[in-house]
Amino acid sequence: MYAKLQNIKVQPLPHFSSGDIHTDILRLDLLHPVVSGNKWFKLKYYLSEALAGNYHTLASFGGAYSNHIVATAFAAREAGLTSIGYIRGEKTTPLSPTLRNAMEYGMKLEYVSREAFRHTESIMAATADSGIYWVREGGFGTLGAKGAADILSVTDTSSYSHIICAVGTGTMLAGLVQAALPHQQLVGISVLKNHFGLEQEVGSLLPQKEEQASFTIEQDFHFGGYAKHPQELIRFMQDLWAQEQLPTDIVYTSKLLYAVKQLLALPYFPAGSRLLLIHSGGLQGNASLPAGTLPFS
Numbered sequence: 001m002y003a004k005l006q007n008i009k010v011q012p013l014p015h016f017s018s019g020d021i022h023t024d025i026l027r028l029d030l031l032h033p034v035v036s037g038n039k040w041f042k043l044k045y046y047l048s049e050a051l052a053g054n055y056h057t058l059a060s061f062g063g064a065y066s067n068h069i070v071a072t073a074f075a076a077r078e079a080g081l082t083s084i085g086y087i088r089g090e091k092t093t094p095l096s097p098t099l100r101n102a103m104e105y106g107m108k109l110e111y112v113s114r115e116a117f118r119h120t121e122s123i124m125a126a127t128a129d130s131g132i133y134w135v136r137e138g139g140f141g142t143l144g145a146k147g148a149a150d151i152l153s154v155t156d157t158s159s160y161s162h163i164i165c166a167v168g169t170g171t172m173l174a175g176l177v178q179a180a181l182p183h184q185q186l187v188g189i190s191v192l193k194n195h196f197g198l199e200q201e202v203g204s205l206l207p208q209k210e211e212q213a214s215f216t217i218e219q220d221f222h223f224g225g226y227a228k229h230p231q232e233l234i235r236f237m238q239d240l241w242a243q244e245q246l247p248t249d250i251v252y253t254s255k256l257l258y259a260v261k262q263l264l265a266l267p268y269f270p271a272g273s274r275l276l277l278i279h280s281g282g283l284q285g286n287a288s289l290p291a292g293t294l295p296f297s
């Protein structure tokens with residue numbers, strides 16, 4: 001099954017709107033049941049560079065639940081390339097649903113100790129195959145940002161005052177900053193705890209430009225850290241489904257929606273704001289929860 005851009009839609013969120021604020025969400029999760037969301041966009045230009053350079057294999061890095069790993073496997077297969085995923089930590093049985101999917105897309109998995117995983121350059125250097133095109137963990141890099149910039153062209157997004165997304169590496173945010181209009185404000189919700197170098201990392205992906213949309217990163221909505229999902233968050237996800245029929249994932253999009261709800265209550269956004277949230281996908285990661293935890297799958 002191919003990723004279909006025409007499946008993406010804008011969904012209004014009545015419970016996040018009031019008389020003077022309107023909120024919509026861009027459902028990138030509808031792109032594909034497994035390879036949903038921003039990872040597909042971030043990989044686009046790495047893939048075209050790999051094809052143009054006649055590489056035979058796409059290789060990258062990630063954890064056992066990585067949305068990026070499964071997207072890399074899928075994108076490589078769609079482009080007729082083979083793929084290798086270097087996975088942090090020991091092989092587990094049973095395999096995570098994410099890695100099972102990656103293997104089904106033909107990816108070869110190599111397990112790397114946590115220690116060795118910190119030195120990805122050594123892994124790359126030890127693999128002396130010039131036919132391998134390497135993509136950094138999470139798709140971090142300027143080509144990744146360039147791909148993410150295309151997210152704002154999926155539909156007409158010019159009328160929004162604020163564009164708000166979850167942030168891991170910051171690659172997607174950097175792309176959105178580049179694509180946004182000067183009157184638009186970008187707000188990133190970091191899902192990592194104490195990731196204070198983030199502004200600088202996003203900045204490193206941006207070209208020097210006079211007129212650039214400005215961005216802010218909010219650091220208080222990580223719920224204890226990356227992939228941590230206390231009961232309060234799960235309950236929020238259940239309520240969100242009941243109120244808005246909006247499925248979210250435990251790592252990124254639930255924290256984005258939770259953050260926006262809190263910010264709206266402050267209030268953080270001026271009257272008249274039109275918010276566009278980015279549903280960046282990641283729903284496949286929910287398969288790690290016990291069956292029946294969430295009312296959607």
Ligand SMILES: *Cc1c(COP(=O)(O)O)cnc(C)c1O
Nearest residue numbers: 168169170171172252280281282
């Ligand atoms: C990877 C990911 C993000 C974060 O993207 P970055 O470009 O790394 O900041 C957000 N949402 C989902 C669902 C993701 O898989």
